[in-house]
Amino acid sequence: MPDYQAILEQIHEGVLSKAPEGCVASYIPGLANVSPDKFGIHLHTAEGGDFAVGDRNESFSIQSITKVLLLAMAVSSQGRKIWKRVGVEASGTPFNSLVQLEYERGIPRNPFINAGALVVCDFLLGLYDDPKADFLKFVRRISGVSTINYDESVARSEREVAYRNVAMLNLMKDFGNIHNNVETIIDFYCAACSVTMSCRELSRTFAMFMRHGRLESGEEILSIGRAKRINALMQTCGFYDESGEFAFRVGLPGKSGVGGGIVAVYPGKYSVAVWSPPLNEKGNSAAGCLALELLTDLTGTSIF
Numbered sequence: 047m048p049d050y051q052a053i054l055e056q057i058h059e060g061v062l063s064k065a066p067e068g069c070v071a072s073y074i075p076g077l078a079n080v081s082p083d084k085f086g087i088h089l090h091t092a093e094g095g096d097f098a099v100g101d102r103n104e105s106f107s108i109q110s111i112t113k114v115l116l117l118a119m120a121v122s123s124q125g126r127k128i129w130k131r132v133g134v135e136a137s138g139t140p141f142n143s144l145v146q147l148e149y150e151r152g153i154p155r156n157p158f159i160n161a162g163a164l165v166v167c168d169f170l171l172g173l174y175d176d177p178k179a180d181f182l183k184f185v186r187r188i189s190g191v192s193t194i195n196y197d198e199s200v201a202r203s204e205r206e207v208a209y210r211n212v213a214m215l216n217l218m219k220d221f222g223n224i225h226n227n228v229e230t231i232i233d234f235y236c237a238a239c240s241v242t243m244s245c246r247e248l249s250r251t252f253a254m255f256m257r258h259g260r261l262e263s264g265e266e267i268l269s270i271g272r273a274k275r276i277n278a279l280m281q282t283c284g285f286y287d288e289s290g291e292f293a294f295r296v297g298l299p300g301k302s303g304v305g306g307g308i309v310a311v312y313p314g315k316y317s318v319a320v321w322s323p324p325l326n327e328k329g330n331s332a333a334g335c336l337a338l339e340l341l342t343d344l345t346g347t348s349i350f
């Protein structure tokens with residue numbers, strides 16, 4: 047096994063010595079005041095080992111990383127039905143783009159762009175009486191942390207400026223791919239994006255994808271086939287129109303969020319979460335991508 051702790055320390059030093067790149071997301075007012083200097087990594091191995099550096103215990107807004115958990119809840123409840131309403135192809139467009147939706151008649155390219163995640167939220171609203179409460183229960187169960195919660199002030203501040211997401215919902219409703227009230231969906235989506243977790247909690251939550259759909263106790267949440275498909279989507283669609291570059295540089299399935307978090311998974315080996323708020327022009331954590339590239343290079347552990 048590589049000396050993960052020594053390698054994480056080397057990465058931390060390497061990232062600190064570089065001039066910071068990128069900007070903290072400010073289009074959601076509730077995210078704008080996070081310090082750009084925060085940096086943490088937590089790596090959790092299949093054998094149960096934990097290795098970490100920096101601000102790994104500080105909670106941050108997981109934002110789009112939540113889309114993987116929403117999809118896992120939808121797929122674990124109703125298997126295949128969701129795939130009639132959302133595709134599985136990389137979009138090649140920014141996370142909040144509207145153009146493809148018009149051409150493709152209201153069917154989003156994949157569940158990890160905003161339009162796709164909004165359809166998943168609509169789907170969950172059709173399955174659960176109180177999906178907001180049930181989603182939190184689901185996240186607490188797979189993370190094993192009963193205190194994980196929504197950040198109401200971040201959710202509220204996103205709801206107040208959700209013009210594009212509302213536009214996508216209305217367009218998809220016109221095409222017949224949205225069934226519930228737009229305001230109700232936005233409320234659920236913004237709450238789900240506002241979940242806060244630390245790198246430690248995030249890497250342990252995504253250990254379920256590293257364990258092919260099982261919790262540490264052995265309990266199955268997703269079948270091997272479903273876990274495979276979600277990992278495949280993280281590989282091809284987890285970084286918006288930078289998914290190819292992430293595969294090229296890092297070589298692991300993963301998902302980013304505009305809160306500066308990135309989580310990545312090596313099935314059967316480890317799950318790792320990194321947090322650094324400044325984002326590159328594609329909306330992914332600049333230092334987070336670099337740290338994960340160094341991790342897979344220095345440990346020789348990419349899936350490719």
Ligand code: GLU
Nearest residue numbers: 109110141160239303304
């Ligand atoms: N809540 C964010 C939005 O809808 C998520 C985007 C992201 O993290 O990429 O804009």
